[in-house]
Amino acid sequence: MALLVVGSVALDSVETPFGTRGEVLGGSATYFSTCASFFGPVRLVAVVGEDFPEEHVAFLRSRGVDLAGLSRRPGRTFRWSGRYEFDLNQAHTLDTQLNVFADFRPELPESYRDSTHVFLGNIDPDLQLRVVEQVRSPRFVAADTMNFWIASKRPSLLQALRRVDLLFVNDAEARQLAGEHNVVRAARAILSFGPKAVVVKRGEYGALYFSGEEVFAASAYPLPELFDPTGAGDSFAGGFMGYLARRSAVDHGVMRRAIVLGGVLASFAVERFSVERLRDLTTDEIRRRYGEFRRLTHFEDLELDVLA
Amino acid sequence: MALLVVGSVALDSVETPFGTRGEVLGGSATYFSTCASFFGPVRLVAVVGEDFPEEHVAFLRSRGVDLAGLSRRPGRTFRWSGRYEFDLNQAHTLDTQLNVFADFRPELPESYRDSTHVFLGNIDPDLQLRVVEQVRSPRFVAADTMNFWIASKRPSLLQALRRVDLLFVNDAEARQLAGEHNVVRAARAILSFGPKAVVVKRGEYGALYFSGEEVFAASAYPLPELFDPTGAGDSFAGGFMGYLARRSAVDHGVMRRAIVLGGVLASFAVERFSVERLRDLTTDEIRRRYGEFRRLTHFEDLELDVLA
Numbered sequence: 001m002a003l004l005v006v007g008s009v010a011l012d013s014v015e016t017p018f019g020t021r022g023e024v025l026g027g028s029a030t031y032f033s034t035c036a037s038f039f040g041p042v043r044l045v046a047v048v049g050e051d052f053p054e055e056h057v058a059f060l061r062s063r064g065v066d067l068a069g070l071s072r073r074p075g076r077t078f079r080w081s082g083r084y085e086f087d088l089n090q091a092h093t094l095d096t097q098l099n100v101f102a103d104f105r106p107e108l109p110e111s112y113r114d115s116t117h118v119f120l121g122n123i124d125p126d127l128q129l130r131v132v133e134q135v136r137s138p139r140f141v142a143a144d145t146m147n148f149w150i151a152s153k154r155p156s157l158l159q160a161l162r163r164v165d166l167l168f169v170n171d172a173e174a175r176q177l178a179g180e181h182n183v184v185r186a187a188r189a190i191l192s193f194g195p196k197a198v199v200v201k202r203g204e205y206g207a208l209y210f211s212g213e214e215v216f217a218a219s220a221y222p223l224p225e226l227f228d229p230t231g232a233g234d235s236f237a238g239g240f241m242g243y244l245a246r247r248s249a250v251d252h253g254v255m256r257r258a259i260v261l262g263g264v265l266a267s268f269a270v271e272r273f274s275v276e277r278l279r280d281l282t283t284d285e286i287r288r289r290y291g292e293f294r295r296l297t298h299f300e301d302l303e304l305d306v307l308a
Numbered sequence: 309m310a311l312l313v314v315g316s317v318a319l320d321s322v323e324t325p326f327g328t329r330g331e332v333l334g335g336s337a338t339y340f341s342t343c344a345s346f347f348g349p350v351r352l353v354a355v356v357g358e359d360f361p362e363e364h365v366a367f368l369r370s371r372g373v374d375l376a377g378l379s380r381r382p383g384r385t386f387r388w389s390g391r392y393e394f395d396l397n398q399a400h401t402l403d404t405q406l407n408v409f410a411d412f413r414p415e416l417p418e419s420y421r422d423s424t425h426v427f428l429g430n431i432d433p434d435l436q437l438r439v440v441e442q443v444r445s446p447r448f449v450a451a452d453t454m455n456f457w458i459a460s461k462r463p464s465l466l467q468a469l470r471r472v473d474l475l476f477v478n479d480a481e482a483r484q485l486a487g488e489h490n491v492v493r494a495a496r497a498i499l500s501f502g503p504k505a506v507v508v509k510r511g512e513y514g515a516l517y518f519s520g521e522e523v524f525a526a527s528a529y530p531l532p533e534l535f536d537p538t539g540a541g542d543s544f545a546g547g548f549m550g551y552l553a554r555r556s557a558v559d560h561g562v563m564r565r566a567i568v569l570g571g572v573l574a575s576f577a578v579e580r581f582s583v584e585r586l587r588d589l590t591t592d593e594i595r596r597r598y599g600e601f602r603r604l605t606h607f608e609d610l611e612l613d614v615l616a
Contacts, residue, residue: 017489040616064616086489181325181394183512184532204491205513208530217527217604222516224492246614256607283615290610296525297605299564302598306554307591308348308372 001139002114003245005032006045006106006131007121007234009052009070013081013095014273016088018227024274025056026080028121028144031231034278035238035265036119037063038286039246043112045069045131049077049100059279068109073100088229088270089203108134117245119237120164122146125156132163140250142166142241144233150177162194168237170201183208184215199240199259201233209259214252218259219297221267221289228273232266235278239265264289309447310422311553313340314353314414314439315429315542317360317378321389321403322581324396326535332582333364334388336429336452339539342586343546343573344427345371346594347554351420353377353439357385357408367587376417381408396537396578397511416442425553427545428472430454433464440471448558450474450549452541458485470502476545478509491516492523507548507567509541517567522560526567527605529575529597536581540574543586547573572597 005028012026033042043066050072061067078101081094106127113136120128120143132141143164149157150173157177161167167190175181178189183200187210190198197211204226209216240262247254264286271277313336320334341350351374360380369375386409389402414435421444428436428451440449451472457465458481465485469475475498483489486497491508495518498506505519512534517524548570555562572594579585 038615182532182534184530188532202513205510206525206527215530215604216607217514217530218607219514219525219527219605222492222523222525224490224496226490243614253608257610260607261610286615287610294607294609296523297527299524299568299602300561301602302565302569302595306551307346307594 001040001116001245001248002043003036003040003117003119003241004043004045004108004112004115004135005029005036005119005121006128007032007119007123008078008101009044009046009048009056010078010080010101011052012230012274013079014228014230015083016228017084017086019273021228021273023079025059026230026274027078028231028234030060030275031234031269032119032121032238032241033060033065034063034275035235035269036242036245037065038239038265038281038283039242041066042242043069043115045106045108045112047071047073047100047104049073049075052077059275069106069112073103075100082230084229088226091229106131116140117241118142119241120144120160121234122149125149125153125160128160129156129163132160140165140244142168142237144168144237145173147173147176158193164195166197166199167195168199168201168233170203170233174198174200184210197255199262201236203229203232206263207236207259209255211255214255216256216259218256218263219293220263221293221296223267223271226270229270231275232270235269236262236266239263260290260293261286264293309348309424309553309556310351311344311348311425311427311549312351312353312416312420312423312443313337313344313427313429314436315340315427315431316386316409317352317354317356317364318386318388318409319360320538320582321387322536322538323391324536325392325394327581329536329581331387333367334538334582335386336539336542338368338583339542339577340427340429340546340549341368341373342371342583343543343577344550344553345373346547346573346589346591347550349374350550351377351423353414353416353420355379355381355408355412357381357383360385367583376419377414381411383408390538392537396534399537414439424448425549426450427549428452428468429542430457433457433461433468436468437464437471440468448473448552450476450545452476452545453481453485455481455484466501472503474505474507475503476507476509476541478511478541482506482508492518505563507570509544511537511540514571515544515567517563519563522563524564524567526571527601528571529601529604531575531579534578537578539583540578543577544570544574547571568598568601569594572601
């Protein structure tokens with residue numbers, strides 16, 4: 001089993017009510033691969049510019065991320081800057097400089113083509129398709145997308161969705177993609193587009209999973225300190241896919257544990273800026289917080305005598 | 309064990325994207341007592357005008373609600389009218405006519421004064437205090453409040469909170485009351501005001517329960533059809549308190565089941581306008597949906613071999 005991610009490796013500048021950070025390590029493939037690396041190796045496909053700090057490359061390598069697919073191109077690295085108000089569910093983009101990312105045409109190294117699990121980070125759906133077509137026989141493909149692609153490249157996105165086993169979207173994106181306000185009916189509409197499953201991410205409220213008749217509601221971990229939501233969605237996907245790639249059989253129980261682990265990794269990622277919290281995170285902490293998620297949400301059967 | 313509720317009995321006019329209803333049965337004490345009545349008898353304290361339809365009185369009586377405390381006064385019944393957009397989490401009040409409710413001075417019939425469980429619906433905190441002082445030895449007092457009282461009668465509200473075991477608030481109210489955006493820290497601040505527990509209601513996302521070190525996150529039931537959110541909070545409180553009044557001992561497990569039952573009753577209430585769905589609701593349906601809430605949220609322990 002081998003896990004592949006395609007996405008961005010970026011330098012982020014972030015303002016939140018709790019502070020600011022300039023040009024720190026970010027990008028969907030960064031968060032994803034760092035979080036997935038707690039479960040096993042990850043193969044990364046992305047592009048950076050000549051200015052990308054070597055220390056970040058060293059960090060990803062130290063996490064066991066295979067960087068054969070990380071190409072360094074002439075020019076500057078992709079930069080994103082954004083601000084969060086007190087409502088940390090909502091990112092306000094201040095500036096996007098695509099730089100080398102503008103001409104990103106992902107090419108998989110030959111050594112990646114036997115990947116079994118694939119995460120298509122939030123990039124142009126034509127590029128997502130290009131990646132999945134280079135994988136010989138993927139067993140499980142998950143994808144992320146965003147409002148921009150839903151609005152501007154809908155036909156390509158729908159084509160990509162037919163190759164995807166699971167789609168990650170937030171609730172606004174689910175509504176936009178389905179043209180339906182009710183989240184349950186939006187999820188069912190998305191399933192009719194091709195994916196076998198959909199995870200609707202709801203920020204600080206958790207996530208809903210839909211697949212056929214199966215519905216799972218996962219709570220987010222109520223954090224007293226939440227510094228920077230950047231990368232929460234990709235951390236979620238990283239925890240989810242990292243775990244899934246370790247399981248030979250997939251059933252509803254495995255999917256539920258994968259979703260909870262997504263929430264666990266996301267809950268750590270947002271505790272500090274950038275990937276700071278993930279640098280010293282231990283597998284014991286992951287296991288402990290998984291247990292806290294269970295204690296947080298579980299309850300017993302109802303007694304027989306309580307209804308009149 | 310005997311359960312008492314003080315609150316409003318009203319005629320509501322509601323617009324939602326799914327239809328409109330004029331002058332239908334509403335009010336916090338109505339929703340609360342109807343939902344609590346599935347667990348046992350409820351004593352109601354409220355006021356209505358001369359125009360209040362006898363059929364509504366008959367309905368409440370048919371649900372086993374003790375109406376010794378329902379006074380009928382000269383004048384018109386309290387009327388509320390509101391509109392919901394597609395975001396059903398947010399009510400827009402169009403008109404409030406207090407009518408007889410403006411001079412409401414709750415007086416408990418002697419037969420109510422031995423009540424063990426008390427729910428103080430969303431009324432002036434001075435009146436909430438007045439009610440709780442008339443109960444000889446309450447075992448468990450819960451209260452609801454709203455932004456209007458938090459802003460305009462804060463000292464009275466804080467005084468009432470010292471007599472309250474549990475406060476129900478939505479997340480915006482929790483933030484406003486605590487002066488703190490983070491919901492975990494807001495809840496802790498509220499606990500420092502007196503209540504032993506706080507339930508933060510989050511609409512379609514569920515609810516969080518805080519008491520000492522205990523935290524419980526309850527998901528809402530993802531409904532494909534949601535017609536009218538009016539009364540969801542009071543239905544939640546009704547399911548919660550109705551169950552609690554049937555339990556002689558209260559521990560964390562009981563509180564968790566109470567919260568889930570609150571969510572169960574609220575999930576039914578919003579399926580139709582007014583209390584329509586509650587009219588033919590059965591205890592079997594309540595028990596079945598409780599089971600669905602468990603299946604919706606539970607997951608197994610993590611395998612030992614999955615973390616690298």
